Every structure is written in structure tokens, then in C-alpha cells.
Amino acid sequence: MKPWILERQLDELKEELLGAGFRAFTARQVFQWVYHKNMQDTAAWSNIGKADRERIAELYECECRPVLESRGDDQGTRKFLIGLADGLQIEAVLIREKDHYTFCLSTQVGCALDCAFCATGSMGFRRNLSSGEILSQVLTLKKELGDYSGKLNLVFMGMGEPLLNYENLARVLRTISEPDGLSISPRHVTVSTAGILENLKKLEKDFPQVRIAFSLNAPDAILRAELMPVANRENLGDLLAHFRGHKRSRRLTCEYVLLGGVNDSPAQARQLVRLLHGIPVKLNLIPYNENPAQPFRRPDEAAVEKFRAVLVRHGLTVITRWSKGQDIRSACGQLAVSTANS
Ligand code: SF4
Missing domain, CATH: 1.10.150.530 (DNA polymerase; domain 1)
Structure with a gap:
């Protein structure tokens, strides 16, 4: 071959x-x-x-991996199902923002971390994506934009835990920033992680400009370990101590998927304020996208607003992300899962 x-x-x-x-x-x-x-x-x-x-x-083989299916919504979000050479499938999402586009990219087929609220986690882990398979997603999404030459943001928030595929992630980051290549600055790249501390430190050392989004999802270690089994291996206290101690040019982003009746009460918002004390942070609240295979419900707008209000009152920067592309089932891993099941 x-x-x-x-x-x-x-x-x-x-x-x-x-x-x-x-x-x-x-x-x-x-x-x-x-x-x-x-x-x-x-x-x-x-x-x-x-x-x-x-x-x-x-x-050399030079072509990108083929698009098997794509679905768009009327807000400019389009999700692509991409076929790999071994028959597995991954997803990549193109999101139109106010003044730029965001590419949401996968780094693994499935995911080993098995977060309770995540469709990708329920698929289990198949394998890491190669650097070519990740770059192929970038090129596919870029093709969709034709001759658009404005700002692009790359977010590694699709299927998989990027920091468990660190070698290939690093190869991708080097290639995309190549002036003869895509010439995308690491400043426009966000890596989302459930918190793999050793590789997080490597990433921060190798690519200090890359933004980090920490997938937190609970206001305390016990609930977090119930929702995210990885928290049994990666101690939340150690991660938070690292975030407190590590100087970064831009604030850390914390992602918090709001699950109705599970982690969305005003008391839990106050706990969250205490947990994040001393960390320069921007909080993304993401009301859960319902999935029939999972036991969670989406909180209503009033509950989300109450939760947000507590955080704002305590001086936190909060953005509520009613997830884009909800009508094309844009929750993590959902397109690949639904196709695999159909
Ligand atoms: S939320 Fe992220 S880390 Fe957790 S199972 Fe899903 S893809 Fe993996």
C-alpha cells in the first residue's frame, strides 16, 4: 500500500x-x-x-477520505460523515459563526472515556485517527467553504479525547501552522479535554498558544466521577491545581454540559464558583442535547438561566451555548452512532 x-x-x-x-x-x-x-x-x-x-x-496516495453523508441546518451548521479506509466512520462539523467559521474535528474513532452523557462514549473505543485522517477532515470542511479566505477556528471537540492521541494531534498542529500549508495559527486552535494531565502539560509546552477547553461537567469530584469515569484516574484536585498554577496567555475555557436535575441546581452553581476559585476561566454552559439512548434530560430555559445567574453574580464569565445544529443531531458522536445503528 x-x-x-x-x-x-x-x-x-x-x-x-x-x-x-x-x-x-x-x-x-x-x-x-x-x-x-x-x-x-x-x-x-x-x-x-x-x-x-x-x-x-x-x-503516494494523495486524496482525502470520502464524505459518505452530510446534513445541514438553516443556521449554517453542516455535519459530515467521513469514511475511513478500514470501513470505520468519523464525523466533522462545519459551524458558521458571526464573523468566521469553526471546524469541529474528531481525533479518535469512538472514545474510551465513556462519559455518561456522550454518544461517542457509548460507542466504545475503536482506534486513534492518524494525522492524515484528522487533516483530511480539515481539508474536506475547507472545500465546503469554496474560496472563503477569512478566519477559521479549529476545535478538537469531535469524537474522541485528543490528548489520548497526542502524537498525531501534535503532527496535525505542526502541519496546519506550516506557512506553505494551511497557515492556521495555533492561536485559532482549541483542544478540548476531559483532563489527561500528563499530555496536557506536553501540549502546553509544545504549543503554548493553543487554547484549552476543560470538560468539567460537575461541581464536585464525586459527581464528576459518576458522569466521567476518567475522573477516577485523573484527579480533579490535581487538574485544578495545575490550572491555578499554570500561567497562560488566555483564559482557560471550562465546558459544563447541563443535565436536567443532575448538575444544574443553583446550589451546584454556588459549589462550582467555589471549585473554580482562583482560576481565570470562561465557562461554557451547554444544555444537554437529548438522546433516546441516554437517561438524561435537557434542562429548561428557566433552570439554565438561574444557574447562569448565580455564576455571573459571582463574577464569572459565562456563555450559554444552546448547541448549534441541534436539529441535525449535533451532539458529540451522534451522527456516526445513528448511522452505525441504522
Ligand atoms: S465527552 Fe469527550 S471524552 Fe467524554 S466520552 Fe465523549 S468524546 Fe470521550
């Missing part, structure tokens, strides 16, 4: 192409076509000689 060009970082491609007798700048040209111009068909690479193009096509 041929190697996939999307799995090569620029320095690796340069070395391989030089070794195969190409000129020093060919790798940069290839990167510009594949990423910057988003054209993976070697026949279109007009500034590379025909013989070289054909040779590259012999040496």
Missing part, C-alpha cells in the same frame, strides 16, 4: 522526495497544492512537471 501524503509533515516529505531524486523545493510545492490550494489531484499541480507529478502519484 502506498503511503498517504497527508501523513507526512513538510520536513519528512522533503527528505523523502530528495531521496527519490526530486528537487529541494518540490515538497513545498506539493504542500501548497495539497493544503494551501486544497487540490489533491496531482494532475492539477501545474507548476510541477508532468513526469514529476506522475511519479508522486505513483509514490
